[in-house]
Amino acid sequence: MQNKPTAANALTAEQRQQLEADYTFKRIVELELDPVRGNFDAAHLKEVNRRIFQDLPGAGFDDVTPGEFRKPVADGLDWMKQRGLSTVEGPFYVAYSRMDEAATARLDKALEGAKPDELRGLKTPEFTARLAKIYAELDYVHPFSDGNSRTLRTFTKQLAKEAGYELDWERFGRSDVGRDLLYIARDRSVIELARPHVQHENTMRKILHTQDRLEGNRALPDLLRDAVRPSRAVAFEQLSEREALKEHPELQEAYKTMHAAAAYFASKMPGKPDAQEAGIQSVMSHVQNRLNAGETADFHQGRESAAQAKEKQPTQPERTAPDAGRDR
Template sequence: MTPKQREKIEADYTFNRIVELDLDPVRGNFDAAHLKEINRRIFQDLPGAGCDDVRPGEFRPPVPKGNDWMKQRGLASVDGAFFVAYSRMDKVALARLDKVLEDAKPIELRKLKTAEFTGRIAKIYVELDYIHPFDDGNSRTLRIFTRQLAKESGYELDWERFNRSDTGRDLLCIARDHCVNELAKPHIQHENTMRNILHTRDRVEGNLALPDLLRDAVRPSRAVAFEQMTEREAVKEHPELQEAYKTLHSAAACFESKMPGKPEAQDAGIDSVMNHIQNRLNAGETTDFSRCCAWEKQERQT
């Protein structure tokens, strides 16, 4: 089997399993066993398809003492080689994995506003990516894991937005690898590894780190529902949206009474209120929508 044939077989089989995971997620506690099961389900078909070296759902063996585990990466939109170093997957790394996963608790993450949640989910991802527990498929496994964690925490994490262009994919790789290399630096064993990592850091300096890059990819599920669903559907799924719609209806009645016979002005006023509510929902707020500067400004103009 040529590398190209192997790549096609892997892409075909794993694509179907990833779709299945979107429809039927792993039922777990967001612990190491949960991670393993996601990886197992993604790659379960490969050993029977001729890729006998694939070990679905198994952590990679530890790197021998004194050695580093480093990968070279090529980017589509930037010339040259880039390097990223990962953990040795030894006992220290396994203990770190368990420690990181202690923060992967939907019941706690649900309490966070959007900005804080984005920082927390990015930190979890970067830590897990540095540990890099599997021989292959870590990125696919971690995207599914963090997307499911976000969903159960009341958020939507749109990794797909970065797959729409080569530039988007490269920006994600740069942001992720930069954060991972910063975690890896204190544990690097060889000068050559350190030289490659520092050279990579110098080349990507000025790019966004992962928490900053994810700011536009993370939104509360109720904010998405308000934007995309009918009122009835949105309130059924997210009862806390009732106050948002109450504010919207009050604004509509207010504009109708103050601007009779001016439907375009009424629509403009309602749009301004909707934008205000949407912005507050995107930020993670669920109350006090009536304090709407855009609404008050529109009233003064009227």
């Protein structure tokens, strides 16, 4: 006989938070393996939310409505949250949309840009800027009563994957500093979008004070540069040549460059394996950087530059003793 899930209303706030995290983490992992099949529209976004939070109502979270947008805020009022950061003292405030008809229309408009086929051909900086704009718009609308961050991270990660990019949101969750940097970057973008629509004077005063405190920190498009890479660049770095080419045939030019570099350094530096390896690594670094930037061809410049740099290096004198100058 299976144990009945513990009712959330019988738990402490800390226990309730942990129970929710346990349920939702499992569902997020499932979504990694079996993503929602959709068109990256409002229905797709709702289904992501529904699948992440589907277990909570049955576990006693009576206030959770998976897959449903929150109700509109009354005229003259704002939807505002107070946030506490681990690495910065004092409260911060961020305002979101009232989730009225205008906000719903804004959400649909933002999702018009969430088309994998249109995003796939972009270079990394442009893709990152477009993705950050989509995320900020959706975050400002904040369509769900709770769980917006988990929903949007899952949704945008799937969007990036289908557009040929890897979005590593997890990198920001590995430390308090990383989490706070992400909160700050997101809140800066959201406050900027929220300001023209704030209804109440007290809300405006709080978010302007927060905005002043966050000034000078990295904005979301800049922060995402650390977390976004083309899938083919990751494959080039992590997989064997055979595996990478099977998944990404467009890497053929990159590997052609590496083979040519190996042949070049072997001919120019015979009998010097360490020097050959250093030259190859220099070219590989250049190719990797160009792949990270979204390029797929014309890597010869990196090969020639590395070759020229190696040829200009002075020849090292031969050592007279096998152990001369070695670090112990």
